[in-house]
Amino acid sequence: MTDLDLARPAPTASYRSTLPPSRAGFAQLVHAELTKFRTVRGWSLGLVGAVVFMVLMSLSGGHNGGNCVNGVCSAGPSDPTYAPSGIPVTDGFYFVHQTLDGDGSITVRIAAMTDTLSPAGPHEPAPNPGAAETWGKAGIILKTSLTPGSAYAAVLATSGHGVRMQYDYTHDIAGSSAAATQDDPRWLRLTRSGEVITGYESADGSNWTELGTATLPGLGTSVQAGMFAASPEYSQNTQLLGGLESSAYNSTASARMDHVALQGDWPQGAWTGTAFDYGTGSYAADSGDGTDADTAYVVSGSGDIAPEAGLQDTSQIAESGAFLALIVLTVLATQFVTAEFKHRLLGPTMAASPRRGRLLAAKSLVVGTAAFTVGLVASAIAVPLFDRMWPAGALYKVGALTEARVVLGISLLLAVFAVLAVAVGVIVRRSAVVITTVLVLAVLPYLLAVGSLLPGGAADWLLRVTPAAGFAIAQTIPVYPQVDGIYQPWGGYYPLAPWAGFAVLCAYAALALGAAWLVLRRRDVTA
Amino acid sequence: MRYALHAEWTKARTVAGPAWLLLAVALLTIGLGAVVAEASALASSASAALAAHQSEDGVKLTLGGVQLSQAVVAILAVQAVSGEYATGMIRSTLTAIPRRGVALAAKACVTVGLACAAAVPAVFGAFLLGRAILVGHGYTQAAGYPAMALTAASTLRATLGSVLYLALIALLSMGIAVLVRESAIAIGAVLALLYLFPLLAHVVSDPVWQRHLLQIGPMSAGLLVQNTTGVSTLPLSPWAGLGVLAAWAAAAVAAGAFALRRRDA
Numbered sequence: 001m002t003d004l005d006l007a008r009p010a011p012t013a014s015y016r017s018t019l020p021p022s023r024a025g026f027a028q029l030v031h032a033e034l035t036k037f038r039t040v041r042g043w044s045l046g047l048v049g050a051v052v053f054m055v056l057m058s059l060s061g062g063h064n065g066g067n068c069v070n071g072v073c074s075a076g077p078s079d080p081t082y083a084p085s086g087i088p089v090t091d092g093f094y095f096v097h098q099t100l101d102g103d104g105s106i107t108v109r110i111a112a113m114t115d116t117l118s119p120a121g122p123h124e125p126a127p128n129p130g131a132a133e134t135w136g137k138a139g140i141i142l143k144t145s146l147t148p149g150s151a152y153a154a155v156l157a158t159s160g161h162g163v164r165m166q167y168d169y170t171h172d173i174a175g176s177s178a179a180a181t182q183d184d185p186r187w188l189r190l191t192r193s194g195e196v197i198t199g200y201e202s203a204d205g206s207n208w209t210e211l212g213t214a215t216l217p218g219l220g221t222s223v224q225a226g227m228f229a230a231s232p233e234y235s236q237n238t239q240l241l242g243g244l245e246s247s248a249y250n251s252t253a254s255a256r257m258d259h260v261a262l263q264g265d266w267p268q269g270a271w272t273g274t275a276f277d278y279g280t281g282s283y284a285a286d287s288g289d290g291t292d293a294d295t296a297y298v299v300s301g302s303g304d305i306a307p308e309a310g311l312q313d314t315s316q317i318a319e320s321g322a323f324l325a326l327i328v329l330t331v332l333a334t335q336f337v338t339a340e341f342k343h344r345l346l347g348p349t350m351a352a353s354p355r356r357g358r359l360l361a362a363k364s365l366v367v368g369t370a371a372f373t374v375g376l377v378a379s380a381i382a383v384p385l386f387d388r389m390w391p392a393g394a395l396y397k398v399g400a401l402t403e404a405r406v407v408l409g410i411s412l413l414l415a416v417f418a419v420l421a422v423a424v425g426v427i428v429r430r431s432a433v434v435i436t437t438v439l440v441l442a443v444l445p446y447l448l449a450v451g452s453l454l455p456g457g458a459a460d461w462l463l464r465v466t467p468a469a470g471f472a473i474a475q476t477i478p479v480y481p482q483v484d485g486i487y488q489p490w491g492g493y494y495p496l497a498p499w500a501g502f503a504v505l506c507a508y509a510a511l512a513l514g515a516a517w518l519v520l521r522r523r524d525v526t527a
Numbered sequence: 528m529r530y531a532l533h534a535e536w537t538k539a540r541t542v543a544g545p546a547w548l549l550l551a552v553a554l555l556t557i558g559l560g561a562v563v564a565e566a567s568a569l570a571s572s573a574s575a576a577l578a579a580h581q582s583e584d585g586v587k588l589t590l591g592g593v594q595l596s597q598a599v600v601a602i603l604a605v606q607a608v609s610g611e612y613a614t615g616m617i618r619s620t621l622t623a624i625p626r627r628g629v630a631l632a633a634k635a636c637v638t639v640g641l642a643c644a645a646a647v648p649a650v651f652g653a654f655l656l657g658r659a660i661l662v663g664h665g666y667t668q669a670a671g672y673p674a675m676a677l678t679a680a681s682t683l684r685a686t687l688g689s690v691l692y693l694a695l696i697a698l699l700s701m702g703i704a705v706l707v708r709e710s711a712i713a714i715g716a717v718l719a720l721l722y723l724f725p726l727l728a729h730v731v732s733d734p735v736w737q738r739h740l741l742q743i744g745p746m747s748a749g750l751l752v753q754n755t756t757g758v759s760t761l762p763l764s765p766w767a768g769l770g771v772l773a774a775w776a777a778a779a780v781a782a783g784a785f786a787l788r789r790r791d792a
Contacts, residue, residue, distance in 0.1 A: 060731055239571040241585055241666070320730040324723065331715035338711065342613060431711035432602045432609065439718050440598050447722065450729050453563060453591050455570030 029353050029362040036336075037366050043332055047374055050328040054378035058321030059386060081149040081277070081308075084217050086399060088308040089169045091148040093230030094281025094301030095141070095274045100225050104264030105191035106140050108227060109205060110180040111296065113138055113255040115159035115231055120248045127236055127249055134160025135306075135484060136231035138255030138299060139188050142197055143224045144216055148277040152305065153197040153214040154228070155188040159253060163188070164482075165199035167214035169307050172482040175201045175211045180255070187259070195219050205259065226271060227260070229253045229281055229301030232484070239455055244488075250302060256286065258296035271297075279303030306483045321382060322410050322474075325374055326417055326442060333367045333418040334434045337425030346525050356520045360426065360513065364419045371418035375411025383407070402476055409473030409502060416470065416502075416509045417442055423512035427519050441467045441508075449489040456488045460495040467508045469494070472501025531624045531633035538616075539607065539637055548603045549645035552596045552693070553652065559592030560653035561660060568664035585666060585675055586685045586755045589657025593689050593750070596649060597696045600642050601717045604700035607638050609710030617792050627787045635701055635780065642697035646690040651677075654686050673756070681755040688752030688769055695769070695776045696721075699745065702779025706786050720775070721746040738762045745775040 022028070037043055083089045115136035117127045139156030153167035155175075163175035163186055180186040187202040199211040231253035238245045262268055273283045281301030340346040353359050383403070417438065425434045445468035449459035463469050472494035479487045487493040494501055539545050567588050611617040624630040658675050668674045675682060699720075704713040724744020728737045741747040741762045751761050751768030758765060 057727070057730070060727060241567050241571055241588060241661075320726075323726050324719065327715055327719045327723075331711050335709075335711045430606075432605050432714040435711055435714045436598045436602050436718065439715075439722070440595065443718075443722050443726070444595060444598075447725055448591075448594070451725070453588070453594075455567050457570055458563075458566035 024353070026358055026362065029358055030365055032349075032352070033359075033362045033366045037370065040339075043336070046328055046332045047370060050325040050332075050374045051378045051381070053328060054321040054325035054374065055382045055385070056321075057324045058378070058382035059389065060320075083149055083169045083307075084151050085168065085170070087169065089149055090232075090278075090304050090306055090308050091150075091169075092277040092279030092303030093137075093141075093228045093305055094279055094283065094299060094303070095224075095226060095228050095276040096271050096283045096297065096299055097143075097224045097226035097228075097274065098269045098271055099222050100262070100266045100269075101222050102265035103193050104262060104266030105189055106142070106225055106266070107187065107189040107205075107259065107261045107263070108140055108257045109185050109187045109259040110138060110157045111185045111256045111258055112182050113157050113159060113180045113253065115251055115253045117234055117249040117251050120233070120250050124247050124249065127234075127247075131234070131236055131249075132159065133231050133234040133249075133251035133253075134158065135304070135482065136160075136229075136251060136253030137164075137305070138227075138229040138253050138257070138301075140190050140226065141228045141305075142190050142192060144219050146224055146274075146276075151216040151218060153190065153199065153216060154305070155190055155199040155201060155211060156228075157186050157188070157255065159231070161482075163201045163211075165211035165214075166305070166482070167197070168216070169305065170480065171214065172480075173199075173212040175209070176203075178203075190225070191264075192223065192225075225266075227257050227283070227297060227299050228276075229255055229299040230279060230303040230305055231301065232304035232306070235484075244456065252281070252300055252302050254298065254300040256296055256298050259293065260295070260297065261293060275301075277303070304483075307480050308477075321378060322375070322414060322471075323443065325378065325414060327439060329371045329374060329414055329418050330421045330435055330438045330442075333371070333421035334425045334431050334438070336363065336367055337422050338429060338431040338434065341429050350525050357517050360422075360517055360520060364422050364513065367418045367422050368415040372411045372415040375414045376407070379407040379410065405498065406474050406476060409498065413470050413473055413502065413505065416505050417467070420467065420505075420509045420512055423509065423516040426516035427512070443468070446471060446489075459489050463489055463501075464495050464504070467505045469496055469501040470505030472496045473498045475501075528629055528633065531629050532636060534620070534623065535633045535637040539641060544606060544610075545603060545641060548599055548606075549641060551599045552603075552642075552645040553649040555599060556590075556592035556596040556646075556649035557653045557656055559595050560589045560657045561592075563591040564588050564657040564660040568661055568666065584754060584756045585658070585661050585672070586654065586682050587753045589654050589661070590650065590685060590689050590753045592653050593650070593692065593753070594746075597693060597721065597746070598718065600646075600693050600696050601700040601714060601721075603642065604638050604697040605704040605710050605713045605717065607634060608701055608704035609708060609713055612708045613710065621792045628784060631705065631780075631784055631787055635698060638701055639694050639697050642694050643690060646693040650686050650689045650693075654682075681758075684765060685753045685755050688765065691769060692749050692752060692772065695749065695772045696745075698776040699772070699779045702776065702781070702783040705783030706779070742768075743771065745772045748772060 081089050081091050115133050117131060117133065119126065136159035137156045139154055141152055141154035143152040144150045151168055155163070155165050157163050157180040162177035162179065165173040165175065178184055178186065184203070187205045189200040189202070189208065191198045191200070195215050197214045197216060200208040201211055202208045231251040234249040234251045236247045236249065275281055279301055280303065281299065283297055283299040286296040286298045340349060349359065350356070421434060421438045424437055425431070428434045428437070445462040445466040448454050449463050454462065463472070475492065475494050475498050477492065479493060496504065611620060620630055621627060624633070654677070666672045700713070700717045703716050704710070707713045707716065724740050725747045728740040728747065731737055731740065748763055748768040749772030751763055752765040754761055754765055761768070763771065
């Protein structure tokens with residue numbers, strides 16, 4: 001060996017690990033992010049806390065459906081009545097009826113109709129001049145039985161919306177828009193043939209227009225049919241600076257009906273007048289010799305046959321619990337991002353996974369799934385507990401599908417808000433600013449809308465264009481055009497349809513994610 | 528104490544964050560107040576018949592922006608404390624001022640002072656702009672509405688009370704931030720404390736519980752100070768409501784001070 005040999009390093013093969021190369025796909029990245037999330041004890045505890053808070057807050061909500069005085073809650077809104085389809089309805093009117101078997105038809109002429117208002121209490125102010133209930137109803141109705149909530153079909157004149165055919169509470173078909181007056185009376189007819197009821201109207205009693213047909217569930221041989229009158233409570237709403245003021249008035253529809261005729265298998269019998277369910281009213285034979293063809297009846301009544309508006313139900317508890325969980329999850333999701341900046345962990349993270357879009361996707365996936373799970377677990381605990389806390393029938397129970405939509409929707413809502421926090425976190429990086437931005441966007445529009453600060457129209461806009469639109473996913477009771485109501489956020493009504501509202505929230509999250517992706521690509525890791 | 532104050536002032540002055548936040552407080556208060564006033568004026572119409580009504584509280588409407596800007600004040604106060612813990616600056620601060628009570632008091636003075644410096648132009652600007660909007664829509668004294676004079680006792684209570692409200696929010700946030708140190712958790716706790724009570728009150732159906740929730744919530748009780756009409760129907764009198772917030776703030780600062788004395792930095 002010479003000196004020269006010693007000076008030259010011995011040729012060696014370059015080092016190679018004997019371990020097989022590991023894959024660096026998206027699955028590995030998600031696993032890495034999941035490990036980060038799982039191994040910070042505070043975050044795991046936070047998830048458990050979010051579930052506990054959500055359950056507790058859900059249970060504190062008795063909601064507007066129940067009657068509570070001094071902390072003692074009793075069975076719900078004056079014994080809810082349910083339609084055969086399962087929805088809560090109101091079924092009160094004055095009914096002049098007889099039992100009729102088999103097929104046949106009933107015809108009347110409405111010669112005049114009025115609707116009058118009277119203050120509901122001694123302290124209510126007189127109604128504004130020109131105020132009138134436009135959904136006063138009078139006409140003919142066929143019901144499967146005398147049980148409140150039973151199926152029906154009716155042809156009726158209204159005090160402001162012309163002639164209608166209505167059946168099974170939610171169906172409303174418009175006929176001619178003329179009001180029934182002495183000069184222009186309206187003829188109405190209902191025909192039963194087997195299970196099918198057909199409604200007709202006419203201006204002269206000889207040329208008939210078909211309005212529609214209804215197939216009633218559970219229609220037996222015997223039905224209750226006859227004349228009716230009803231008129232809902234009228235509320236006069238005055239928009240004040242900083243609030244809506246409502247005054248309630250009783251209203252009574254009164255109609256003069258003549259040319260009453262029963263045809264087919266239906267014999268002429270004696271009429272019986274009944275104040276049906278909570279309805280009130282009266283009827284009298286006004287003139288004539290006592291036979292239907294020659295007698296005019298004046299039927300007056302208060303009440304309504306319609307879907308119940310403005311009541312909430314058990315499915316809303318998931319929504320009420322969501323706020324507290326939302327705060328906890330926003331804090332967690334934000335920390336999951338900002339901690340990487342704070343502890344300079346982003347450098348190693350980026351070295352291991354240089355594709356920044358993938359990193360953002362992995363973080364969103366982990367946080368979103370965690371938030372979604374919190375929502376599902378909390379609902380799974382809260383909904384059965386809530387049902388047990390309340391006496392049977394105290395709260396409206398929505399269908400299983402609607403309930404599933406609300407529970408699933410609220411869980412998705414939590415997930416999307418958490419992803420929004422991740423995206424804003426990447427852009428802004430300061431956790432206090434991130435959390436405040438997300439929570440103010442989520443909670444403040446809702447608070448402003450349900451509080452009395454903003455008038456209805458502005459509150460509606462706020463819940464259309466901010467991420468708080470997503471809370472519409474919890475809406476369960478639809479808006480019925482044939483029922484006058486205050487369809488505003490504080491009553492549980494959102495201006496957007498459930499999935500449309502949710503789409504607005506998703507659009508915000510998608511925009512934020514896009515911006516976060518751009519920022520993450522363009523920025524130095526350590527900046 | 529003078530040196531401690533000077534040090535805190537230098538810290539606040541020489542970073543960009545607080546200045547932006549103070550600007551945001553002013554703009555958000557004035558902006559949202561103007562939007563609320565304009566929207567309300569468009570939705571209803573001024574008339575002598577409604578003018579006598581208790582719900583018509585124009586002053587409160589113009590100050591609605593405080594509900595938004597309080598969140599920015601909370602950021603300001605939380606960052607002032609948590610920022611020091613995040614960077615380790617707190618160790619230098621406590622080395623220079625070993626008496627922790629003094630250090631905390633100096634920080635509180637500077638933070639509350641900054642909050643007030645933004646709140647005074649914000650609140651009075653919102654009131655003046657909102658009043659101009661309402662008057663422009665016909666809510667004038669000639670139409671039978673209250674004059675909304677700045678010097679009226681109820682107006683002064685609402686405006687000065689709103690400034691105090693924002694100052695107390697800063698104190699409350701600081702106390703919580705000292706207690707928990709981490710900025711994310713501190714701001715989450717502050718916002719939960721503020722927003723949760725009105726949300727819960729909306730959710731429970733029992734009116735008695737509703738009233739109690741509004742009485743004890745720092746935001747719902749504190750903002751009662753903005754009411755100028757229908758004061759007798761409020762859950763608490765306006766000043767008592769602000770007192771509830773003051774009690775929350777005092778409790779938070781006391782808990783923070785106790786933790787700061789007992790804990791290693």
